[in-house]
Amino acid sequence: MSENVIDVTDENFEQEVTQADQPVLVDFWAEWCMPCKMVAPTIEEVADEYADKVKVAKADTEQCRNTAVNLGIRAIPTVILFNKGEVVKKFVGVQPKTEFTGALDEVVG
Secondary structure, three states: OOOOEEEOOOOOHHHHHHOOOOOEEEEEEOOOOHHHHHHHHHHHHHHHHOOOOOEEEEEEOOOOHHHHHHOOOOOOOEEEEEEOOEEEEEEEOOOOHHHHHHHHHHHHO
16 A cells, blocks of 8 residues: 555544545545455555645545444445545545546645
8 A cells, every 4th residue: 555545444534534634535445345446556646646735545444434324425435535624525436547636636726
């Protein structure tokens, strides 16, 4: 995993994501999910390219179950872009990198 991707859990989600002072892209995934494994390299590329502007996190839904339920996640992979603690955009399923970078560029300018 990229050094620019952090792991979040129910315990640290609020601190790492909703209280972050920069936009946060969170990949909700699970070990058994093949589409999640397909999107993982894209998430790592985005994390490396936007390392100085955006925080990128992975949330294993097995470890982050309450947060996933609270956010209404019904399918994985789901990637959510947060800014100032608010959901800006939600991506469900495997997406091309341009979907993520386009949304990030709107938020970071």
